[in-house]
Amino acid sequence: MAYFSPLCLNSSFLPPSLNHLQGGACRCPQSYSSFCFHARTRSKPICASTTKAEPQGRKEDIVIVGAGIAGLATAVSLHRLGIGSLVLEQDDSLRTGGTSLTLFKNGWRVLDAIGVGSDLRSQFLEIQGMAVKSEDGRELRSFRFKDEDESQEVRAVERRILLETLANQLPPESVQFSSKLAKIETSANGETLLELVDGSRLYAKIVIGCDGVRSPVARWMGFSEPNYVGHYAYRGLGYYPSGQPFEPKVNYVYGRGLRAGYVPVSPTKVYWFICFNNPSPGPKITDPAALKKQAKELVRNWPAELLNIIDLTPDDTIIRTPLVDRWLWPAISPPASRGRVVLVGDAWHPMTPNLGQGACCALEDAVVLARKLADATKSETASVEEALRSYGSERWPRIFPLTIRANVVGSLLQWENPVVCSVRNSLVIPKLVRLGPVLEHTNFDCEPLLEGTKI
Numbered sequence: 001m002a003y004f005s006p007l008c009l010n011s012s013f014l015p016p017s018l019n020h021l022q023g024g025a026c027r028c029p030q031s032y033s034s035f036c037f038h039a040r041t042r043s044k045p046i047c048a049s050t051t052k053a054e055p056q057g058r059k060e061d062i063v064i065v066g067a068g069i070a071g072l073a074t075a076v077s078l079h080r081l082g083i084g085s086l087v088l089e090q091d092d093s094l095r096t097g098g099t100s101l102t103l104f105k106n107g108w109r110v111l112d113a114i115g116v117g118s119d120l121r122s123q124f125l126e127i128q129g130m131a132v133k134s135e136d137g138r139e140l141r142s143f144r145f146k147d148e149d150e151s152q153e154v155r156a157v158e159r160r161i162l163l164e165t166l167a168n169q170l171p172p173e174s175v176q177f178s179s180k181l182a183k184i185e186t187s188a189n190g191e192t193l194l195e196l197v198d199g200s201r202l203y204a205k206i207v208i209g210c211d212g213v214r215s216p217v218a219r220w221m222g223f224s225e226p227n228y229v230g231h232y233a234y235r236g237l238g239y240y241p242s243g244q245p246f247e248p249k250v251n252y253v254y255g256r257g258l259r260a261g262y263v264p265v266s267p268t269k270v271y272w273f274i275c276f277n278n279p280s281p282g283p284k285i286t287d288p289a290a291l292k293k294q295a296k297e298l299v300r301n302w303p304a305e306l307l308n309i310i311d312l313t314p315d316d317t318i319i320r321t322p323l324v325d326r327w328l329w330p331a332i333s334p335p336a337s338r339g340r341v342v343l344v345g346d347a348w349h350p351m352t353p354n355l356g357q358g359a360c361c362a363l364e365d366a367v368v369l370a371r372k373l374a375d376a377t378k379s380e381t382a383s384v385e386e387a388l389r390s391y392g393s394e395r396w397p398r399i400f401p402l403t404i405r406a407n408v409v410g411s412l413l414q415w416e417n418p419v420v421c422s423v424r425n426s427l428v429i430p431k432l433v434r435l436g437p438v439l440e441h442t443n444f445d446c447e448p449l450l451e452g453t454k455i
């Protein structure tokens with residue numbers, strides 16, 4: 001059984017900006033040692049001290065930057081293995097708007113492993129299959145997921161609910177909001193100094209960068225900016241207060257340089273997206289009325305049900321995102337870790353959403369990293385640095401090909417040439433495509449993460 005420092009904070013040590021951590025706030029699971037810092041049974045502590053008065057900054061063991069899917073899943077995975085962490089989030093709350101994500105069976109294996117699968121399953125419809133249509137509404141092909149793979153599980157999950165469910169697994173005060181990382185550097189004693197935009201400073205033994213596609217942690221580690229892939233996506237979540245009318249399947253509509261899709265999420269919500277070719281990402285537009293108008297304009301002659309879903313979409317769920325990725329070329333891209341700083345999720349491997357794998361892979365990363373870290377804390381010989389390197393080596397062969405594959409699939413689906421599109425619609429989709437092999441990447445084994453289980 002590995003018990004690890006949960007980092008209780010003594011209020012007298014806190015700067016005024018961190019007063020919300022007072023009042024007995026403690027990120028300890030009940031099972032952690034009562035006065036928090038020393039591991040009960042682990043043989044080799046990663047850290048020797050916890051929060052204490054420091055003129056230059058507060059001390060933490062593990063700091064996770066970013067309370068998105070990667071950050072919260074990593075914190076929950078560590079927590080399940082008896083390891084505490086502090087999550088810093090730049091916003092003043094979890095992301096409350098936003099749309100939904102399709103999670104395949106690999107995502108569900110991880111959610112089960114960290115103990116939130118059943119809770120989420122009960123709120124979201126299981127999607128039985130998919131139908132592919134041409135822009136005039138003609139069905140080109142349909143598939144049933146279970147016919148291709150009996151163990152496949154597909155559900156579209158509201159991002160807000162996924163984040164809240166993960167955050168609810170953590171001890172109080174595990175997530176510190178309004179805490180935007182401004183600067184990161186290695187300090188003389190080997191710890192990592194994190195400076196926030198409000199000027200407050202933390203020294204962390206281990207930093208896990210889960211700060212998304214524009215990750216400052218990745219930039220500091222030498223990663224390039226992600227590349228715009230030539231199309232962007234409009235997304236929204238249609239709301240049907242009296243119940244949505246659709247069968248539980250993903251519907252794709254393929255046009256020329258333009259494609260759309262919609263999928264029921266729950267009895268009252270339907271997620272939709274439109275991908276559109278554009279040579280540049282263009283200016284950031286946040287006005288939902290303008291975005292809705294643009295989205296409708298793009299598909300104005302397409303099946304009416306798509307336009308109806310867009311019409312029924314509340315403003316706060318409509319967004320437009322330029323699609324980006326970063327290919328982790330061997331020997332060119334930096335490794336996933338530098339010393340005791342490591343990347344998880346989009347911060348490390350932004351990928352286009354064409355395979356619906358970005359969040360699924362972030363969840364996979366989280367459990368793999370947590371296991372390696374917990375293992376290192378129990379071992380007499382393994383170091384944290386080695387554990388982080390081993391995480392990078394294990395995950396890279398999974399992530400790199402998937403990123404390329406997602407990009408290639410997107411490029412093929414965004415073809416504009418009328419002849420190529422006609423061959424796609426009359427031959428490739430109806431006769432040649434097999435779904436089973438296309439979804440093989442969703443195979444991922446994952447045992448439950450429980451304190452004391454073999455890691």
Ligand SMILES: Cc1cc2nc3c(=O)[nH]c(=O)nc-3n(C[C@H](O)[C@H](O)[C@H](O)COP(=O)(O)OP(=O)(O)OC[C@H]3O[C@@H](n4cnc5c(N)ncnc54)[C@H](O)[C@@H]3O)c2cc1C
Binds near residue numbers: 356
């Ligand atoms: C159009 C589209 C559709 C998608 N569909 C799917 C899908 O169907 N299935 C799927 O699996 N994936 C999908 N994805 C991918 C998925 O959204 C991402 O892979 C996933 O959100 C990655 O999670 P993350 O936690 O790594 O990053 P994010 O979700 O971006 O979270 C990063 C967090 O870090 C915080 N942060 C950033 N900078 C700082 C800072 N300086 N200091 C403190 N905090 C900071 C942010 O506020 C945010 O909370 C889609 C992506 C797009 C663009």
